[in-house]
Amino acid sequence: MLRAQADIAFARPAPNFCIMSPLPPLLSRWFAAKGWELQPHQQTMLASADRPSTLLIAPTGGGKTLAGFLPSLCELGENPPAGLHTLYISPLKALTADIRRNLRRPIEGAGLAIRVEDRTSDTAATARKRQRVDPPHILLTTPESLALLLSYEDSSKIFAGLQRVIVDEIHALAESKRGDQLSLLLTRLQSLAPSLRRVGLSATVEDPPALARFLGCNTQILNADPGPDPDISMLETPQAPPWAGAGGRYAIPEILNLIKAHRTTLIFHNTRAQAELFFHALWLSNIDTLPIGIHHGSLSREQRERVEAAMVAGELRAVVCTGSLDLGIDWGDVDLVVQVGAPKNVKRLVQRIGRANHRYNTPSKAFIVPANRFEVIECKAALDAVKAHNLDGEPRGAGPLDVLCQHILIHACAGAFDAVALYEQVITAGPYRHLLWDDFLKALDFVANGGYALRAYDRWQRLKQTNGLWHLRDPRSAALIRQNLGTIVDTEMLKVRFRSRGQALGEIEESFASSLTPGDTFLFAGQIVRYEGLNEMTVEVSRSTATDPKVAVYGGSKFSTSTLLADRILQILQQASWPDLPQHTADWLRLQAEVSRLPNRDTLLLESFPHDGREHLCIYGFAGRNAQQTLGLLVTKQMENQGLNPLGFVATDYATLIWGLSPVTDHAPLFAAKTLREGLENWLQSNALMKRTFRAVALVAGLTERSNQGRRKTGRQATFSSDILYDTLRRYDPEHLLLQVTRDEAMRGLIDFSRIEEMLTRVQGRIELRRLPRVTPLAAPLFLEPGKIPIQGQAREKLADSAAEALMKAAGLE
């Protein structure tokens, strides 16, 4: 049985059939024939169909999607008039296709004349064109496709009669720029169709009122019966988890036993690289040759579809996967979820557990596998949080201006607009409700003429004002703007193919491809391949039997441990003893308490010790990986200034370990908030992380264009690196709007200075530096962490010198 069918269909057979009256008779009759009755929350949805905005929180498997569509089916009735009535928006393309298939059952079963179509980037151009002239009653789409649809001049006609909009998995959208954009698009829909009513659907919500505000003002919140708590525990293995590492491979024998004991198991990993490594190792131990697949976002669509189809057909016993299977469709009959590695975030864990056994009123079953000794504590903290229904989620800041810039462009493509009217519309969107008129004007100025201090484009403005209304100077530019809509920014990816057969395997990041030399081997799509060369922007590979492959790196997929989990971990560390933890972990913590002490919430613990001829400083900030990394960059810079000769550092979610030639004896000058902030202002601005953030901001705001494969093939590269634009702006126009947006975003994202500030506020200057004779138990695992960062500066130059020398030598060209 397909889970998604259960979701759209109707959970329970009715002992005594009774149904509320507003259902069209044909539909009631069909329900009766099937022996189904509506659940309480589905009835409530019907009863509150006229409310302007409703957020339904219901567990997966609770008939949530049907609850969302029921009012539409009733309003459309048996003889629906032509025209678009309901718009359904989902974060996943695949979900729209699935919902279409599943909606067809009640509609066709009951013989209703309701037309349902989906519209995504996969929809054929002819179908998309026809939909604009003759829209279906129910249109299923994504935020990006909706943005495109709203950029057409005829959008006012298409949406004039729109009655309802349903936003599915709204929590997943609300935490990214896609959600910010969607909130703006909803305001535009509302202005085109004033009687529009909104519905949001979600299973995992940490802060319902915030999500309700995101959906719209006056949103009522409906809570369905959450169902039983999941059956989740930490996987016990005879072998203790290793001291460091992220793979969880030590647990493979037990995981294989679990796979054998269940019908279908999903094995979640936090990164694609870990999934590849684990799958490879699992396959080597799989002597029973159980059918096991791999699924992640970098695999080609065909590869993923093959795995999905095999799961639906019940042909796979397990799938090793990543976030690509977090949401939406349930493929096949999953009865167990295994999470390998600490989940970093409780909400994601709950979401993943929810993938298992989705029958209403049956608990989901899951195991969590710590990848290393420290993660045992983190997993325990996560389990406690799940039991306490304590979900995390970093509150999202105000709607960013780059998304607003794109929204203004969308508006301009659709027709001329009045600035004040648009502003008044924009501030009805939840994320933009506090937007100042001045900031709106800055965004408009950027869109119109670039917003540069040097007013260079007065003749070539993108937007012009005529009779008080703003419009495109050149209407032909709309086509280019449409090509660049959306807020999803992919890293530069290169296709990977077998050289011999030309079969596509998927994509890897350009930066990883550039680090390969012919002959290098790496793990990809579950097999070891040998890099042969780059041909026309395609990475060509052949099969290999090498035993020690490299691992493809995928940026942006590293999560930081959430503040909530970090706090819970600190609470566990403060316990007097640890009866709930495995013996090996409790012993380790006890030893740390004897030798030094355990970190706590109120004090920042620093340990300084010599090891292997080097001096070390360990900073237990518990601020998450990104912030600990930034802390490493800032503190080593200070150390360099003071002549302490730092050589390198490594950061994890809970600590940063720095090594160098001289011991740190006075911590005060290194950790003053003012010093750290100055370091950030003065030199971190030129950091690669800032450039990466800028690249995304520039694309979303419409400064640069998406590189498209077609144009690349013409040979002459029309695009150049956005890093150059960043450097140019920093040098000639440091106060430019997009640099401000970039700084704000990096401070919360990749640089995550906000969590350093949070940590400094938490400890209020209470910093304790302990000088110790040797490595402490808590610091020891850090020595095994991968991803050590050498101090920048001369190091990189030397690296390039020796690389050039080696290449010349190898070619006999000295």
Next chain:
Amino acid sequence: MHFGLTLGSENLHALPSGALYWPAQKLLVVSDLHLGKSHRLARRAGQLLPPYESRATLQKLDADIAALRPATVVCLGDSFDDLESADSLDSADSLLLAQAMAGREWIWVEGNHDPGPLDLGGTHRAELKISGLSLRHIANPSERYEISGHFHPKARLAGQAKPCFLVDDQRLIMPAYGAYTGGLWTESPALTSLMQPRALAILTGTKARAIPMPR
């Protein structure tokens, strides 16, 4: 720090900035400045890039000229992104260019973006020959001892992409000197078919570094 090389019987210096210096002739060659590119993009496509690239390129050129004091400067084509861009330089940029041109011979070789004379002083040539070396914008595959531009070659070293010179014993292809110029990987057929198997790529950056041309 420059990289010294020989073409024909002439010694040349590939500079980290992307310029080429010919000490015997006191001559500096730069190629593909693409001045006014942001204006052209704004005119043509409505894309409003930071309008500072002409400034950045001219300041870099000024620095090279101040350091080497060449008697002659050859701009090897595509100096302007199109002929109209030559008019788009603002007064500050025009002043920078005038200062650079003052007191030396200045030769504009025409390129595919700027075919035809510019209203800017200096000499205009389709191509030129100096002491056995030919200088033109687009390489002529049958020519020997030739310096050309046009292709904007780039290559990677230690994970970083940089514009680069390409050189073998027949020809030298210049990197693009302009701030907003994309590049063509040395692996592309247009470049591998022009250069001999033992060609070198000399990467620009903090220092000019030679590697075997990646192909």
